[in-house]
Amino acid sequence: MLRQNLPVTLEEVARHAGVSTATASRVLNGTVGVRENTRRRVLAAARALNYSPNIHASALASGRSRILGVILSNVENPFFLDVFRSMDEAATEAGYSLVMEHTSYQPERLVSSLKAMSGMHLAGVALVASEVEQGVLDSLSRRSLPIAVYDAAHPAPHITSICVRYNVGMRRAVEYLHSLRHKRMAFVGHHAGLAPLQERKQAFVESMRQYAPKAEFSTAEHDDTPQGGRQAAATLLDSGFSPTAILCVNDFMAIGVLRELRERGLRVPEDVSVTGFDNINLSEFTVPALTTLDIPRWRIGRLFFDALVNHQSSTRFSADTVIEPELVLRGSTGIAPDHRNGNPKSRQRP
Amino acid sequence: MLRQNLPVTLEEVARHAGVSTATASRVLNGTVGVRENTRRRVLAAARALNYSPNIHASALASGRSRILGVILSNVENPFFLDVFRSMDEAATEAGYSLVMEHTSYQPERLVSSLKAMSGMHLAGVALVASEVEQGVLDSLSRRSLPIAVYDAAHPAPHITSICVRYNVGMRRAVEYLHSLRHKRMAFVGHHAGLAPLQERKQAFVESMRQYAPKAEFSTAEHDDTPQGGRQAAATLLDSGFSPTAILCVNDFMAIGVLRELRERGLRVPEDVSVTGFDNINLSEFTVPALTTLDIPRWRIGRLFFDALVNHQSSTRFSADTVIEPELVLRGSTGIAPDHRNGNPKSRQRP
């Protein structure tokens, strides 16, 4: 088996089964109205010849493909990767493939990725990215292609938006830390120029204002990496502001924040408490384990897939799905419940 | 701009420029022998109409595509992800796209991914996986498709193999620890049933034998995740064998090993030393920072790309490229040089 050097075509399968390519195509696409006997012969021939359809020919002829596009801001951040893996799992189960691009949060790269993908005649595109500008969304909404966006400020018609209430999560974190008597808190983020991230920072600021003037705060930002988190923490601490709690925009950066604190001899949580966001697998492996807000990435990936493939409600103006982050308490804020079950709702996968 | 609802075709571009589709195609593919004036007109038309070629039509007509397939054992492990990102960078620069699949180390999934990819008429496939069986390699070598494999035991004709001398790296680690007077060492791995991983474990065992009977050793294995590393460490420690050094098959698992040791009140490096493999970015962020063996993933990704796209030496029986891992010393083995420059050769990217 697998002996042939040249790809087997539908025509050969058809000939082998003694039918026309039309019939062979019908069988292989699960169309009804084919005699059971014929169907069996075609299937047998396909298997015998180890036939695998030429997706290019198929896409060209039918005008649609079973390939989805996914654009991520930062593959290196496990948050994005998990959403991707989850979509991929759903896609594979349904016989779809994924084409992935990443942008490093650069709006131009988003546009060029989109352009490259537009030549692929995809079945849909998921924008799991923070650099989605309104203009892009608008122009996309004119096309027939199914589109789904992560956390878009103002979704456009015909575009599904999957929203996470970051402000709710942020408020929960601030309130929790406030209840622990923290008075000087800082926020560590990245790419504050991009709307969704701006908004998260804003949520922090507003939550803090609620406790002013007794509570002070500061913010810092750098790249979305552990290195970036470390840098941001360094900037913060060098500025003279000495926070007793640092809230990070995500767990990935928090890893670096923890490192910098340790490097400076600051103990966590005794001297400084730290929180993250996302509840990535790694957040259980930091020292100390990280208090964070859970975002159910496995659910989100499936939501994306469903939005693109079974876009049930394509008639609705825009089908939004809203998710609220939940607080997960671990050692980095002082209370250290058993680390072994720090996972509330979303399932962590191996 | 981007106003059109339906995709623009080559024919429209040609009409707009007042030439035939043949000429338009020639211009867009950079063929020589087109009058400068005509070329400019076509280019202008393409830009004006925001043309993006239908890759399916193009692939079907030409029989080749600018898409590469990549199969990874475990995307979650940053080692594989880095190789992927590096290939992706090289690919994007050259106008190629990547289609990625991952297998969780299951040979059957490797085969089914390969089959799915075979319908895509790819420009080449990179197997960055440990579960590549000889039979698969042999059948692949009959096809005309360029193939490159990571660390294959016995590469087949026409298949490029990119090899890392894990045994050399492992020996270096063992020798280093031996020079530090460690007598009881353990190896933590995963999927010992797969040849390449079997070999790494074997390298450990043989290196240890060299010091027998004065030196004792033990091994344990679990999944290729931090959780798996933690499990393996737990098994090891519960077995009664008390190693003074644990060598991990990779950094990703080492993260979990460090966690389990800490959980049990064992200090690293005072009570137990730990080493990893790969030198992933995260290895500088563990507590303590991880001694490891650097594997230049950025170089490897580029090697893969070049092997597939500019397969210069396709005439040679098999063009192997050999890489030797280099020891990177950090805190987890006791000597803690400045963490800020623990990176010998390979550049770490943001």
Place this chain on the structure above:
DNA sequence: TTGAAAGCGTTACCAA
């Protein structure tokens, strides 16, 4: 229930 044949958007060969 099946087959013939007209595309789908490119590429590439052959003429002009």
Place this chain on the structure above:
DNA sequence: TTGGTAACGCTTTCAA
């Protein structure tokens, strides 16, 4: 230097 046109492998009417 250009244009006409036959593929490429499949899907999908339309007839039979």
